[in-house]
Amino acid sequence: MTKKLQTYEADSITATSAPGASVTIRPSKDGPLLVSGTVRVESEDGSLLQEGDKLALCRCGGTSNPPFCDGAHRKIGYRSKR
Secondary structure, eight states: OOOOOEEEEETTEEEEEOTTOOOEEEEOTTSOEEEEEEEEEEOTTSOEEEEEEEEEEOOSSOOSSTTBOOSHHHHHTOOOOO
């Protein structure tokens, strides 16, 4: 039996993990979403943006390398709502 990949979509970016893989997405205080676990991030046209076990996704909107964090949250004074 073949299991389907787990897929998460947001803002035309797709993140996929292998069946049974554990993926954790944790917001950091006043910073990016920290993703841990084997994950593959693709653009809306399906091209590979990044694949790995750890990555940081921007949530402040200030990155010059979307969807990844480049530290812009510190420069623009981004504050988490929680």
